[in-house]
Amino acid sequence: MVNPPEPFPDLDWSPERARALGDAALEMYEEWLRRLPDLPVDRGRNAAEVSEAVHLDVPAEGLRDEELLEYLRKLVFDYSMFPGHPGFLAYIVGGGTVPGAIADLVAAGINQNVGGWRLSPGATEIELHVVRFFAEQFGLPDEAGGMLVSGGSIANFIGLKAARDAKSGAGVRARGLNGRPQLVAYTSQEVHFATTRAADMIGIGTDNVRLIEIDDQYRMDLVALETRIDEDLTAGLRPFCIVASLGTVATGAIDPLEPIADLCARHGLWLHVDAAYGGPIVLSEDLRGLAAGVERADSIAFDPHKWLYTPQSGGCILVRDIAHLAESFSADAGYVYEDKELTGRGIDLGMLGPQLSRSFWALKVWVSLLAHGTDAYGRRIAHDVALTRYLADRIEASDRFELAAPVGLSICCFRYAPPDLPNGGGREEYLDLLNERIMAAVQMDGRVYYSNAILGERFVLRTCIVNFRTEAEHLDQVLEVTEELGAKLDAELRPTHF
Amino acid sequence: MVNPPEPFPDLDWSPERARALGDAALEMYEEWLRRLPDLPVDRGRNAAEVSEAVHLDVPAEGLRDEELLEYLRKLVFDYSMFPGHPGFLAYIVGGGTVPGAIADLVAAGINQNVGGWRLSPGATEIELHVVRFFAEQFGLPDEAGGMLVSGGSIANFIGLKAARDAKSGAGVRARGLNGRPQLVAYTSQEVHFATTRAADMIGIGTDNVRLIEIDDQYRMDLVALETRIDEDLTAGLRPFCIVASLGTVATGAIDPLEPIADLCARHGLWLHVDAAYGGPIVLSEDLRGLAAGVERADSIAFDPHKWLYTPQSGGCILVRDIAHLAESFSADAGYVYEDKELTGRGIDLGMLGPQLSRSFWALKVWVSLLAHGTDAYGRRIAHDVALTRYLADRIEASDRFELAAPVGLSICCFRYAPPDLPNGGGREEYLDLLNERIMAAVQMDGRVYYSNAILGERFVLRTCIVNFRTEAEHLDQVLEVTEELGAKLDAELRPTHF
Numbered sequence: 001m002v003n004p005p006e007p008f009p010d011l012d013w014s015p016e017r018a019r020a021l022g023d024a025a026l027e028m029y030e031e032w033l034r035r036l037p038d039l040p041v042d043r044g045r046n047a048a049e050v051s052e053a054v055h056l057d058v059p060a061e062g063l064r065d066e067e068l069l070e071y072l073r074k075l076v077f078d079y080s081m082f083p084g085h086p087g088f089l090a091y092i093v094g095g096g097t098v099p100g101a102i103a104d105l106v107a108a109g110i111n112q113n114v115g116g117w118r119l120s121p122g123a124t125e126i127e128l129h130v131v132r133f134f135a136e137q138f139g140l141p142d143e144a145g146g147m148l149v150s151g152g153s154i155a156n157f158i159g160l161k162a163a164r165d166a167k168s169g170a171g172v173r174a175r176g177l178n179g180r181p182q183l184v185a186y187t188s189q190e191v192h193f194a195t196t197r198a199a200d201m202i203g204i205g206t207d208n209v210r211l212i213e214i215d216d217q218y219r220m221d222l223v224a225l226e227t228r229i230d231e232d233l234t235a236g237l238r239p240f241c242i243v244a245s246l247g248t249v250a251t252g253a254i255d256p257l258e259p260i261a262d263l264c265a266r267h268g269l270w271l272h273v274d275a276a277y278g279g280p281i282v283l284s285e286d287l288r289g290l291a292a293g294v295e296r297a298d299s300i301a302f303d304p305h306k307w308l309y310t311p312q313s314g315g316c317i318l319v320r321d322i323a324h325l326a327e328s329f330s331a332d333a334g335y336v337y338e339d340k341e342l343t344g345r346g347i348d349l350g351m352l353g354p355q356l357s358r359s360f361w362a363l364k365v366w367v368s369l370l371a372h373g374t375d376a377y378g379r380r381i382a383h384d385v386a387l388t389r390y391l392a393d394r395i396e397a398s399d400r401f402e403l404a405a406p407v408g409l410s411i412c413c414f415r416y417a418p419p420d421l422p423n424g425g426g427r428e429e430y431l432d433l434l435n436e437r438i439m440a441a442v443q444m445d446g447r448v449y450y451s452n453a454i455l456g457e458r459f460v461l462r463t464c465i466v467n468f469r470t471e472a473e474h475l476d477q478v479l480e481v482t483e484e485l486g487a488k489l490d491a492e493l494r495p496t497h498f
Numbered sequence: 499m500v501n502p503p504e505p506f507p508d509l510d511w512s513p514e515r516a517r518a519l520g521d522a523a524l525e526m527y528e529e530w531l532r533r534l535p536d537l538p539v540d541r542g543r544n545a546a547e548v549s550e551a552v553h554l555d556v557p558a559e560g561l562r563d564e565e566l567l568e569y570l571r572k573l574v575f576d577y578s579m580f581p582g583h584p585g586f587l588a589y590i591v592g593g594g595t596v597p598g599a600i601a602d603l604v605a606a607g608i609n610q611n612v613g614g615w616r617l618s619p620g621a622t623e624i625e626l627h628v629v630r631f632f633a634e635q636f637g638l639p640d641e642a643g644g645m646l647v648s649g650g651s652i653a654n655f656i657g658l659k660a661a662r663d664a665k666s667g668a669g670v671r672a673r674g675l676n677g678r679p680q681l682v683a684y685t686s687q688e689v690h691f692a693t694t695r696a697a698d699m700i701g702i703g704t705d706n707v708r709l710i711e712i713d714d715q716y717r718m719d720l721v722a723l724e725t726r727i728d729e730d731l732t733a734g735l736r737p738f739c740i741v742a743s744l745g746t747v748a749t750g751a752i753d754p755l756e757p758i759a760d761l762c763a764r765h766g767l768w769l770h771v772d773a774a775y776g777g778p779i780v781l782s783e784d785l786r787g788l789a790a791g792v793e794r795a796d797s798i799a800f801d802p803h804k805w806l807y808t809p810q811s812g813g814c815i816l817v818r819d820i821a822h823l824a825e826s827f828s829a830d831a832g833y834v835y836e837d838k839e840l841t842g843r844g845i846d847l848g849m850l851g852p853q854l855s856r857s858f859w860a861l862k863v864w865v866s867l868l869a870h871g872t873d874a875y876g877r878r879i880a881h882d883v884a885l886t887r888y889l890a891d892r893i894e895a896s897d898r899f900e901l902a903a904p905v906g907l908s909i910c911c912f913r914y915a916p917p918d919l920p921n922g923g924g925r926e927e928y929l930d931l932l933n934e935r936i937m938a939a940v941q942m943d944g945r946v947y948y949s950n951a952i953l954g955e956r957f958v959l960r961t962c963i964v965n966f967r968t969e970a971e972h973l974d975q976v977l978e979v980t981e982e983l984g985a986k987l988d989a990e991l992r993p994t995h996f
Contacts (some may be wrong), residue, residue, distance in 0.1 A: 046842030079620030111594030122577030176703025203701020205674025333954030344544030452834030
């Protein structure tokens with residue numbers, strides 16, 4: 001007779017206790033939603049202060065639920081900043097859908113591991129439906145596929161890894177890159193660093209990503225691109241991939257997708273489209289045309305947590321032919337053996353990407369799509385663009401703001417320029433300094449919140465609307481606050497020689 | 499006068515509507531917790547059936563909340579399987595803490611992007627506290643650091659990438675791997691494929707991961723390891739890293755960490771410890787000693803979503819010196835400019851790993867630690883081991899089960915072997931077949947759920963307890979169900995020559 005150990009149920013909370021803590025958390029969320037427009041976007045605290053405020057020694061005995069809630073309230077209301085605030089217009093960070101947040105509770109509650117079909121039957125099939133929906137929106141063929149991932153950086157990494165493995169000759173996964181012709185990728189100077197970082201991660205090196213010159217619309221210059229490919233071919237290198245941006249991070253520019261696709265076809269290159277920001281325009285009747293050519297991509301990365309507004313974080317990688325993901329990521333392992341003929345089970349998504357255990361990222365995206373519908377999504381995305389045009393028009397009509405780049409999607413780059421500031425004499429350098437200080441002051445002020453871009457050598461202010469709570473009044477406030485703080489800083493900072 | 503567009507608030511749900519949907523979701527979670535012990539772990543459905551059941555065309559107009567809830571109920575109760583079920587003992591997939599699930603609602607609600615400090619002040623500082631807590635538990639020095647990531651595969655990838663960049667000579671991030679001495683890593687035959695896949699991802703190739711022979715405890719053989727390093731050095735290759743397992747995936751074996759650390763010191767190799775499964779034993783007074791030597795690692799990967807039971811998904815990478823992550827992942831980008839001296843802001847975690855936008859993965863881990871406390875955690879982890887010993891003892895006392903490997907941590911590998919089965923005549927091959935079919939039958943049956951390992955060439959059944967709801971009665975049921983289905987299958991399958 002073998003004696004069993006005494007039960008130890010301490011971590012197994014009763015349904016009642018779970019409900020009580022959940023109720024309190026939900027009440028806090030409701031309160032936060034109600035107070036959100038009146039809270040500052042950010043409180044401008046410093047690191048030491050925040051670190052101390054949220055510090056706790058992990059206790060030997062668990063906190064009481066009231067203590068835990070008190071702590072969470074402090075975190076939420078006093079030590080967080082709010083990308084969902086209507087005045088938040090920075091960095092292409094989405095607002096965070098309400099049904100998406102609730103979906104995350106459901107996903108975490110039932111704790112599906114979407115790495116294996118057997119561990120997540122409904123979740124895996126939902127992810128496949130989500131992927132199919134997006135593949136159709138982008139106009140990809142039936143054999144296209146893909147998956148949700150933890151963010152756009154990983155989505156772009158997967159695209160480049162699949163490109164590397166498809167284009168660098170047999171055996172690269174087994175034997176590595178050494179001793180093969182040097183792979184070279186092409187993209188524009190305006191590309192997000194996710195692409196160069198991915199080139200580093202897959203081992204080809206950031207120097208082997210050619211940053212091609214841009215035209216006056218911040219789009220990749222096709223002549224420069226083709227010239228560079230020819231030079232590299234002549235030098236014995238192996239061009240393998242062009243990364244086109246569908247919505248650059250700084251200005252929202254869209255690279256000329258059709259001619260780039262032609263070039264890829266001519267040279268046998270992989271076309272990867274970084275659509276992290278701009279991808280969702282395919283959901284808008286009015287904007288879809290701007291993405292023409294994306295349907296010719298070999299892979300597309302985009303971020304539901306940006307312009308589909310879903311909570312952090314969740315990206316998506318689509319490939320023209322799902323076989324490419326299997327070829328680039330499949331693995332054998334005895335400890336996950338199964339006989340699918342016997343069980344009738346479906347695809348294991350953990351075998352098609354870099355992660356075996358996987359979150360049910362798809363649920364918040366799927367639930368957001370179902371709850372809001374494609375009409376509202378498409379119209380809101382177009383509305384973000386309309387709002388941005390409104391801001392740009394106001395800037396152009398003003399004598400103290402300058403539009404700094406063409407407005408394509410929902411990004412507006414501009415500068416505050418005091419009307420009495422004379423031309424010449426280091427004017428542009430002074431405006432760099434002044435606008436840099438304005439950005440910091442606006443961010444610390446907390447009524448609205450935006451970020452910046454560096455265009456050429458100029459420091460410019462940059463708003464990006466991927467926030468379904470933003471309306472024209474908040475853009476008016478952007479200009480008011482900028483002018484108020486700008487005039488004050490100008491009085492402090494302007495050199496005497498002006 | 500510039501005319502503003504009409505507001506479009508359709509996606510901005512009222513606090514009341516958010517609360518109502520949240521209440522309904524929470525009620526469903528409470529019901530699910532109540533019914534969980536009586537639900538089947540899995541319903542054994544096939545892919546076509548599930549795919550159809552969860553399919554919906556994304557509607558033009560959003561679903562009504564009741565329709566959405568109806569759909570979610572179907573997903574939760576009819577088309578999911580449950581790693582949190584007390585009878586779930588498969589694949590090292592954690593049960594999913596209750597406070598962790600509620601933390602995910604809070605994190606998704608306020609939608610912190612933990613890539614930049616300015617976007618997530620409290621969240622970033624909490625993540626740093628979590629990392630510091632774990633670094634201390636593992637005995638790493640003060641300059642250690644790290645981050646939460648989307649899972650163990652990515653955590654192992656980051657460790658190997660940091661090792662690659664530290665050991666392959668200057669300029670590897672810029673110029674890539676080509677033309678450098680071939681890097682070689684060492685690990686045991688029992689390693690999880692996350693390591694070989696990471697070697698592929700970073701460009702050194704899976705063949706350049708040496709899978710060293712194991713001893714009779716399934717631990718890396720030190721003599722074979724050292725011999726292989728010497729051979730590779732003689733061949734002009736560049737050994738750079740040893741990956742030791744703290745808890746192998748198949749049997750829970752712990753590689754001899756101290757002598758491996760000595761070997762690393764002697765040869766200047768990076769010591770990466772894949773502690774994805776076993777890492778949390780450092781929280782248990784009773785078990786901590788088994789991890790002696792882990793404090794000498796250059797990097798450690800482990801998974802809170804495994805043996806810290808937190809919901810899917812969240813891994814953790816720790817490095818001995820945080821500078822290594824900055825050196826391996828830092829990037830410059832004008833569009834995330836800031837003057838930290840002016841603002842007093844802290845560390846941007848997006849610059850220390852592969853992702854810029856990042857989830858608030860840390861909250862579910864932090865809240866679980868705070869809610870349960872270190873005592874209960876340590877005791878439950880030790881309890882999982884005690885339960886596993888109980889199962890092993892029952893197996894050893896039985897005439898129809900065979901223990902297939904030594905029990906170190908909370909994994910038990912065993913076979914069903916009918917007592918009247920004669921020795922010889924292909925007995926072992928028949929038991930492979932029989933046990934393979936038993937696993938499938940048990941999984942489709944749904945009362946309990948376990949998986950398998952391949953040990954040598956033998957197919958064995960494998961239970962793993964990383965589930966705080968499992969008690970001795972469920973292990974008794976494992977043996978009962980296995981015996982019941984095993985006897986039935988044996989009657990069907992046994993060849994006549996026995």
